[in-house]
Amino acid sequence: MVIKKSTETRSTYENVEARCPYCSYWNIYNRASDIKNFKLLIEKIVVCQSSSCNFKFLIEKDLINPAWQMLILDCEVLKQRKQYSYCILNLTQSFEMYFALFLRVELLYKPFGIEKSYNENLLNKISDLLFESTRKWPFYLLRNTFINFITNKIKSNGLEQSNSIILDLKLYSSEPTNEAIKSIEDNKLSDLILRLKNTQVNILRNRIIHKYGYRPTVEEVESSKDETEQILFGIDYCLGVLNERRYLYE
Numbered sequence: 001m002v003i004k005k006s007t008e009t010r011s012t013y014e015n016v017e018a019r020c021p022y023c024s025y026w027n028i029y030n031r032a033s034d035i036k037n038f039k040l041l042i043e044k045i046v047v048c049q050s051s052s053c054n055f056k057f058l059i060e061k062d063l064i065n066p067a068w069q070m071l072i073l074d075c076e077v078l079k080q081r082k083q084y085s086y087c088i089l090n091l092t093q094s095f096e097m098y099f100a101l102f103l104r105v106e107l108l109y110k111p112f113g114i115e116k117s118y119n120e121n122l123l124n125k126i127s128d129l130l131f132e133s134t135r136k137w138p139f140y141l142l143r144n145t146f147i148n149f150i151t152n153k154i155k156s157n158g159l160e161q162s163n164s165i166i167l168d169l170k171l172y173s174s175e176p177t178n179e180a181i182k183s184i185e186d187n188k189l190s191d192l193i194l195r196l197k198n199t200q201v202n203i204l205r206n207r208i209i210h211k212y213g214y215r216p217t218v219e220e221v222e223s224s225k226d227e228t229e230q231i232l233f234g235i236d237y238c239l240g241v242l243n244e245r246r247y248l249y250e
């Protein structure tokens, strides 16, 4: 018997969803709990979750953009369901994930590639150090550090230097001046970084999650989503598209 394939699928940051070609049941497979890995699904055979069906079928297409992009893409579904608070949480988290990705690329993967000694133990040790150093950082410290790395052209030429930079990472977290941002040679990047410095999405997020329990409007969601997309996709384009998959063996 030929296994049918699903013709209707949806990929999100946490789930892969697919309509069963036999019974039309809409299945939701969680990447962490059901699929048990975060890799791109190619030609994956799954079992329909409807207890009256349980047929096997094929999921042909999956989509995994970098995590920060998936969080923005997921907003569309959340918006349709009018879950506006979650949209704002996703958008703010996409910024934070982008800053963290940038630091991993600049302090781990690029120096690791330069050294060519491929000392994976050292890479893992410094990766843990970076994680521990920034684990409790609020949005604005990550944002400041990201901006200061760009305005000061901070580059690491090896993992030992990354180690020193990370031990002093707090030194890079002071608020950048507008003058420093305007001195970035790439005018497009400079304008985007200035917008990043002024974004209020994190403040809106704080009003939602703290005791005020603020509930945002659709207008706030739409303007925050537009702003996030323009800033992050724009900056990512200027920086040469950061993609962790390029540096990791999967």
Ligand SMILES: [Zn+2]
Residues within 6 Å of the ligand: 020, 021, 022, 023, 024, 025, 048, 049, 050, 053, 054, 055
């Ligand atoms: Zn089914």
